[in-house]
Amino acid sequence: MATQKPALAKGTRDFGPKEVQKRKYILNSIESVFKKFGFMPLETPAMENLATLEGKYGDEGDKLLFRILNSGDYLKDLKEFQNNTSIDTTNLPSSTGNVSDLDSKAASKFISEKGLRYDLTVPFARYVVMNRNDITFPFKRYQMQPVWRADRPQKGRYREFWQCDADVVGSDSLINEVELIQIYAQAFSQLQIPYQIKLNNRKVLAGIAEVVKSVDEMNTIATAIDKLDKIGEAGVKAELTNCGYNDSELNTLFKIISLQGNNEVILQELESLLINSDIGSKGIEELQYVLRLIPNLTPVILDFSLARGLSYYTGCIIEVAATEGSLKSSIGGGGRYDNLTGIFGLPNVSGVGISFGLDRIYDVMEELNLFPNTVNRASSTQVLFCHFDEATQEYCLPALKVLRDAGIAAEVYPDVIRKKPIAKQLDYANALNIPYAAIAGETEMQQYVFNVKNLQTGEQTLIGTEELIRLINPFI
Amino acid sequence: MATQKPALAKGTRDFGPKEVQKRKYILNSIESVFKKFGFMPLETPAMENLATLEGKYGDEGDKLLFRILNSGDYLKDLKEFQNNTSIDTTNLPSSTGNVSDLDSKAASKFISEKGLRYDLTVPFARYVVMNRNDITFPFKRYQMQPVWRADRPQKGRYREFWQCDADVVGSDSLINEVELIQIYAQAFSQLQIPYQIKLNNRKVLAGIAEVVKSVDEMNTIATAIDKLDKIGEAGVKAELTNCGYNDSELNTLFKIISLQGNNEVILQELESLLINSDIGSKGIEELQYVLRLIPNLTPVILDFSLARGLSYYTGCIIEVAATEGSLKSSIGGGGRYDNLTGIFGLPNVSGVGISFGLDRIYDVMEELNLFPNTVNRASSTQVLFCHFDEATQEYCLPALKVLRDAGIAAEVYPDVIRKKPIAKQLDYANALNIPYAAIAGETEMQQYVFNVKNLQTGEQTLIGTEELIRLINPFI
Numbered sequence: 002m003a004t005q006k007p008a009l010a011k012g013t014r015d016f017g018p019k020e021v022q023k024r025k026y027i028l029n030s031i032e033s034v035f036k037k038f039g040f041m042p043l044e045t046p047a048m049e050n051l052a053t054l055e056g057k058y059g060d061e062g063d064k065l066l067f068r069i070l071n072s073g074d075y076l077k078d079l080k081e082f083q084n085n086t087s088i089d090t091t092n093l094p095s096s097t098g099n100v101s102d103l104d105s106k107a108a109s110k111f112i113s114e115k116g117l118r119y120d121l122t123v124p125f126a127r128y129v130v131m132n133r134n135d136i137t138f139p140f141k142r143y144q145m146q147p148v149w150r151a152d153r154p155q156k157g158r159y160r161e162f163w164q165c166d167a168d169v170v171g172s173d174s175l176i177n178e179v180e181l182i183q184i185y186a187q188a189f190s191q192l193q194i195p196y197q198i199k200l201n202n203r204k205v206l207a208g209i210a211e212v213v214k215s216v217d218e219m220n221t222i223a224t225a226i227d228k229l230d231k232i233g234e235a236g237v238k239a240e241l242t243n244c245g246y247n248d249s250e251l252n253t254l255f256k257i258i259s260l261q262g263n264n265e266v267i268l269q270e271l272e273s274l275l276i277n278s279d280i281g282s283k284g285i286e287e288l289q290y291v292l293r294l295i296p297n298l299t300p301v302i303l304d305f306s307l308a309r310g311l312s313y314y315t316g317c318i319i320e321v322a323a324t325e326g327s328l329k330s331s332i333g334g335g336g337r338y339d340n341l342t343g344i345f346g347l348p349n350v351s352g353v354g355i356s357f358g359l360d361r362i363y364d365v366m367e368e369l370n371l372f373p374n375t376v377n378r379a380s381s382t383q384v385l386f387c388h389f390d391e392a393t394q395e396y397c398l399p400a401l402k403v404l405r406d407a408g409i410a411a412e413v414y415p416d417v418i419r420k421k422p423i424a425k426q427l428d429y430a431n432a433l434n435i436p437y438a439a440i441a442g443e444t445e446m447q448q449y450v451f452n453v454k455n456l457q458t459g460e461q462t463l464i465g466t467e468e469l470i471r472l473i474n475p476f477i
Numbered sequence: 478m479a480t481q482k483p484a485l486a487k488g489t490r491d492f493g494p495k496e497v498q499k500r501k502y503i504l505n506s507i508e509s510v511f512k513k514f515g516f517m518p519l520e521t522p523a524m525e526n527l528a529t530l531e532g533k534y535g536d537e538g539d540k541l542l543f544r545i546l547n548s549g550d551y552l553k554d555l556k557e558f559q560n561n562t563s564i565d566t567t568n569l570p571s572s573t574g575n576v577s578d579l580d581s582k583a584a585s586k587f588i589s590e591k592g593l594r595y596d597l598t599v600p601f602a603r604y605v606v607m608n609r610n611d612i613t614f615p616f617k618r619y620q621m622q623p624v625w626r627a628d629r630p631q632k633g634r635y636r637e638f639w640q641c642d643a644d645v646v647g648s649d650s651l652i653n654e655v656e657l658i659q660i661y662a663q664a665f666s667q668l669q670i671p672y673q674i675k676l677n678n679r680k681v682l683a684g685i686a687e688v689v690k691s692v693d694e695m696n697t698i699a700t701a702i703d704k705l706d707k708i709g710e711a712g713v714k715a716e717l718t719n720c721g722y723n724d725s726e727l728n729t730l731f732k733i734i735s736l737q738g739n740n741e742v743i744l745q746e747l748e749s750l751l752i753n754s755d756i757g758s759k760g761i762e763e764l765q766y767v768l769r770l771i772p773n774l775t776p777v778i779l780d781f782s783l784a785r786g787l788s789y790y791t792g793c794i795i796e797v798a799a800t801e802g803s804l805k806s807s808i809g810g811g812g813r814y815d816n817l818t819g820i821f822g823l824p825n826v827s828g829v830g831i832s833f834g835l836d837r838i839y840d841v842m843e844e845l846n847l848f849p850n851t852v853n854r855a856s857s858t859q860v861l862f863c864h865f866d867e868a869t870q871e872y873c874l875p876a877l878k879v880l881r882d883a884g885i886a887a888e889v890y891p892d893v894i895r896k897k898p899i900a901k902q903l904d905y906a907n908a909l910n911i912p913y914a915a916i917a918g919e920t921e922m923q924q925y926v927f928n929v930k931n932l933q934t935g936e937q938t939l940i941g942t943e944e945l946i947r948l949i950n951p952f953i
Contacts, residue, residue, distance in 0.1 A: 006821075006822060007526075007528075007529055007603040007606055007607055007821045007822075008526060008528075008529075008607070009522065009525075009526075009607075010522060010524045010525055010526050010591050013522035013523075013524055014522060015519070015520070015521050015522070015604050015607075015608075016519070016520040016521075017519060017604075017608065018517035018518055018519060018618070020520075021517075021518035021519065021520050022518065024520075025518070036857040036886055037857070037881050037884075037885075037886045037887075038881070038886070038888060039856060039857070039858040039861075039886060039887065039888030041494035041497075041855050041856050041857075041909075042494055042497035042498065042501070043491070043492070043493060043494060043497065044491070044492040044496075044497050044500075045491050045492075046485065046486060046489035046490060046491070046637050047489075047523060047593075047623065047625070047637060048486045048489055048543075048625070048636070048637060049485075049486055050483075050484060050485075050486050052483075052484075053483055053484075064548075064549075065548075067524075067545050067546075067548070068545065068546040069543050069544065069545055069546070069593075070543075070544040070545070070546055070585060070588070070589050072540075072541075072543070072627040073540075073581070074581045075581050075585075076580075076581045076584060077581070104552075105549070105550045105551050105552045105553070108552060109546060109551075112546070113546055115486050117523075117545075127483040128491050128493075130483055131483055131484075131485075131491075132491075132493065135493075137904075137905055137908040137909060139891055139892070139905075141888075142494070147523065149523070149524070151548035160524070161522050161523060161524060169891065172891045172892050173892065174891035174892045174893070176870070176889060176891040176892075177891050179874075180888075180891070183878075187881075294871065294874060296878060345482075345483045346482060346483075379517050380515060380517050381512040381513070381515070381517075382515040385515075394652070395770065398655075398770060402659075402772060405513050405514070405663075408513075409513075410512055410513045410514070410515060411513075411515065412514060412515030412617075412656075413652060413656075415615055415645065415648045415650035415652040415653050415656070416615070416648050416649065416650045416652075417650070428613075429613055429615075432613040433517075433613060
């Protein structure tokens with residue numbers, strides 16, 4: 002077969018040893034916090050039936066689903082359909098049998114019935130409904146897995162990326178919101194990322210809409226102010242003017258969402274502004290409760306312009322941003338939603354959840370140099386055993402085993418090198434940032450020792466295996 | 478939208494909290510051994526270009542690839558092709574424009590250019606070739622990720638399953654074989670699985686073929702004796718008779734592959750039987766070297782009938798089986814292969830690798846009851862704080878935080894229950910196998926204590942937060 006120049010599929014990435022170590026460091030940190038808060042792991046398959054995925058993410062989302070071609074003779078059903086003129090052809094491809102008349106969207110239902118997971122929320126809802134009789138509610142689950150979207154790839158946006166979600170379903174209590182905010186606080190403190198948590202409530206947004214124009218306008222207002230960061234006050238005002246808002250309405254709106262001061266003060270001011278809105282007052286009450294129960298010093302600020310795009314949120318909405326570095330973008334977000342599982346036949350299950358943006362967190366930590374030194378190494382190896390020939394290599398093997406049995410990651414250079422053996426082996430150790438080389442020559446072998454070289458300082462010492470272990474881990 | 482009854486895609490599985498805990502226990506055990514032996518992690522994307530995947534797994538494998546439909550107007554290229562009669566149509570679908578004349582296989586090259594990873598070896602080879610200038614060789618990598626095959630689902634065979642591979646590329650040394658065998662030994666000892674490692678060498682198989690009939694017959698013989706477990710000696714003989722083997726040849730073959738005794742003895746006997754085969758003698762030499770360097774007491778036995786299906790192996794071949802329980806099937810396998818990366822333009826890179834069968838290991842451990850108690854719990858929570866009303870619930874929160882700050886996983890029941898509150902909350906704790914409940918009533922709140930109940934023994938004690946921490950972890 003001819004030689005191929007291999008390439009990655011567009012929008013996908015390999016993660017080499019260094020990147021995996023760092024990504025796992027982040028994932029493990031977040032996971033340890035999830036567990037400490039009583040969340041349990043769930044993993045769902047990459048492939049879901051299209052019936053599960055379609056219609057859940059809007060028309061735009063449906064277009065971004067990766068569809069999997071049916072196995073075997075996948076054209077069979079399409080041909081059968083096209084040869085059968087007795088069935089209803091409304092909204093379906095023509096039955097002329099001519100491929101030129103086919104429409105990609107219409108044809109796909111005949112040749113594809115599975116797709117790749119687009120997020121973790123819909124598979125979670127499916128899981129909950131399918132296992133409703135075995136699950137103990139409230140069900141606190143976390144899930145850390147890749148998802149796929151056929152988006153146009155660009156800097157920082159990939160077609161395969163990880164999501165890390167924690168959700169509670171089957172509990173209306175605001176204690177869950179308090180807990181999820183603390184999960185953010187603990188995880189980002191543990192990762193040493195400077196962060197700020199923004200908090201708002203959809204009911205407050207509804208109240209604002211009611212006071213400004215009408216409660217039905219909530220989505221219009223939310224959609225517009227969601228773009229405040231990108232298009233500025235003038236842009237938002239222009240958009241709402243187009244939607245029929247007058248100056249007085251816009252001034253009321255911006256007076257509210259620009260409230261300044263500490264959380265307590267602006268919540269009091271908002272209370273008087275929304276005094277005539279029941280739903281707004283309920284939202285304020287929820288925010289007051291959550292803020293009161295969050296431990297002191299948690300960096301949470303109210304932001305009434307926070308809307309978060311997805312309209313399925315119904316209560317508190319949360320967003321976290323890094324506060325240092327050039328990447329001040331969102332590193333996490335979430336909120337409360339009602340009726341997550343309704344579409345799958347289990348109505349009235351309220352849920353609240355948060356998500357961590359692994360790629361963004363990675364970029365922030367990289368820029369701020371927050372990965373610990375141990376994580377910055379691709380290899381876990383502490384000692385490389387180096388040698389000159391078969392005999393000295395074999396001499397290394399029992400010591401290698403003793404080190405590993407003591408829990409120390411170690412390796413022996415596998416090949417016997419005839420020309421400049423030590424230089425070549427130290428090159429390998431240095432390339433992998435291995436801290437120690439234990440060199441075995443004729444002399445060392447006769448004395449039952451190794452010439453142990455600290456590859457950072459260059460310091461060398463002739464020691465036996467037990468001393469070598471203590472050198473690396475004095476606590477053993 | 479109408480209610481849907483949700484289902485899993487055929488051949489896929491959800492892993493609920495208990496299963497994830499157990500699977501992660503296995504994966505983490507294996508990973509810790511990989512790291513101790515100096516292997517570094519790699520992760521490749523789920524989607525690969527079909528150009529990378531096709532032609533690597535034989536015709537059967539190509540059929541089992543999951544192909545992803547191109548995004549957008551995926552029929553465009555197919556239409557264009559069909560409207561363009563000037564291009565070469567040899568071996569391509571007819572250009573009549575009639576879908577009935579299309580063949581699924583031929584059409585797919587127009588509508589799909591990506592597929593799901595079929596194994597971890599081909600993506601690894603692609604990675605090595607693409608990153609050849611940045612990789613330090615020998616490159617020791619491990620990779621633990623799901624793969625997808627459009628196989629007919631059946632008991633124990635899934636369309637999405639995990640592989641856990643460790644490979645060394647760029648080293649011819651047999652020390653790697655010795656190391657990989659020790660990785661198996663350490664990992665299965667750590668998991669407490671009773672196991673046996675079978676060892677053979679393709680060069681020995683070639684030698685046997687040479688002595689029996691001709692060295693070119695190696696693949697025929699290997700393919701036949703690979704089925705010994707399934708079709709027995711009579712079956713294998715029948716198959717080889719069909720291939721033109723006579724009784725004398727079959728007797729020689731079975732005399733060799735039935736050799737009994739300890740490794741040293743049968744290797745000596747084999748040595749004299751293969752004395753006239755250079756390649757056979759080389760294989761014996763390799764086996765002798767590996768066996769000599771493996772630490773004593775490692776349960777390795779020679780098995781000259783071990784062939785392992787895939788014909789790309791060229792040196793040692795390894796297989797591990799559990800030795801207890803009803804599932805005596807293979808739980809791992811591997812071997813040395815040459816020229817893994819040749820197809821991608823990097824010739825003469827030798828590699829050797831092993832694979833762990835996660836699903837099989839899981840089933841064996843489940844049957845033999847080998848999962849530790851801590852892993853058998855779905856939740857990590859040690860203490861559930863229980864309460865009667867808003868006031869007692871709030872009273873729990875500072876204690877909850879102190880426990881978590883001490884590293885103890887804990888949670889508070891989020892909802893306030895009016896009717897039989899403690900019964901309901903203890904049901905939750907028992908369902909999740911949470912070992913302790915810390916109950917806060919009016920009296921406890923006034924005395925700054927909790928009524929802590931050991932949910933296994935029923936024992937109750939009134940203690941403060943510090944005592945509670947010491948009760949759960951006396952070493953803090």
